[in-house]
Amino acid sequence: MQGSANLNLMIKAARKAGRSLVKDFREVENLQVSAKGPGDFVTKADREAERIIRDELMGGRPTYGWLGEETGETAGQDPTRRWIVDPLDGTTNFLHGLPHWAVSIALEHKGEIVSAVVYDPAKDEMFWAEKGAGAWMNESRIRVSGRRHMIEAIFATGVPFGGRGTLPATLQDLARLMPVCAGVRRWGSAALDLAYVAAGRYDGYWERGIQAWDMAAGLLLVREAGGFVGAVRTGDDPMEKGAVLAGNGALYEPFAKVIRGE
Numbered sequence: 001m002q003g004s005a006n007l008n009l010m011i012k013a014a015r016k017a018g019r020s021l022v023k024d025f026r027e028v029e030n031l032q033v034s035a036k037g038p039g040d041f042v043t044k045a046d047r048e049a050e051r052i053i054r055d056e057l058m059g060g061r062p063t064y065g066w067l068g069e070e071t072g073e074t075a076g077q078d079p080t081r082r083w084i085v086d087p088l089d090g091t092t093n094f095l096h097g098l099p100h101w102a103v104s105i106a107l108e109h110k111g112e113i114v115s116a117v118v119y120d121p122a123k124d125e126m127f128w129a130e131k132g133a134g135a136w137m138n139e140s141r142i143r144v145s146g147r148r149h150m151i152e153a154i155f156a157t158g159v160p161f162g163g164r165g166t167l168p169a170t171l172q173d174l175a176r177l178m179p180v181c182a183g184v185r186r187w188g189s190a191a192l193d194l195a196y197v198a199a200g201r202y203d204g205y206w207e208r209g210i211q212a213w214d215m216a217a218g219l220l221l222v223r224e225a226g227g228f229v230g231a232v233r234t235g236d237d238p239m240e241k242g243a244v245l246a247g248n249g250a251l252y253e254p255f256a257k258v259i260r261g262e
């Protein structure tokens with residue numbers, strides 16, 4: 001499968017940032033035993049990854065706009081196109097030496113995500129999609145799962161940490177969902193949670209209180225893999241509200257009903 005020139009640029013940027021992050025991740029594993037811990041080091045690794053991605057993408061397409069987790073928003077000369085980048089999604093995992101984190105890059109055109117890359121360098125899994133061209137992992141086409149019964153399904157979420165206001169709502173979601181499904185996972189990277197729904201590994205995913213850069217690429221992956229995405233509240237825009245719900249075609253509605261308490 002041949003991607004567009006933009007997609008190839010995104011893949012190149014993700015691989016380059018991934019190489020830098022893998023090098024830093026090895027160092028983080030060593031720093032776990034030090035008294036000070038790897039906190040400052042990880043902040044630097046995260047910023048450096050965003051610098052690498054920005055240099056690649058803005059070097060190749062200088063007129064596009066930019067929204068990055070570390071450097072914020074910059075309007076482009078071309079107001080219709082914007083990169084949306086999370087250089088390190090799953091920062092807490094990275095900080096603790098857990099090999100489950102990703103680089104997430106999306107290209108938005110006229111308010112719609114048209115190209116997406118979620119790269120997991122630790123497992124060398126490159127998830128990518130383009131509008132109308134399907135979703136892929138490395139060289140293989142991926143599709144959402146075919147499960148049709150809630151009781152067989154596994155769902156992923158993020159449980160808010162550090163006193164975030166969305167904790168009570170998430171605990172209520174869990175109380176409703178856990179008795180009617182096969183399990184819930186909380187692995188700590190929204191971008192990979194969505195990529196795993198696209199790859200049929202999870203049957204669905206929801207999370208409140210996340211940012212546009214955590215989900216932008218993943219949303220297109222799920223859609224192009226044949227799944228549905230929406231917001232936790234019916235009719236909302238997930239990127240605007242920071243509350244996302246995704247699932248395969250058969251389970252999206254019943255799953256959404258449980259989460260919405262309907």
Ligand code: LIP
Nearest residue numbers: 088089090091158188189190214
């Ligand atoms: C993180 C997510 C994680 C979520 C956190 C946070 P970061 O992104 O992907 O799954 O639960 O709220 O947003 O900060 O590592 O880029």
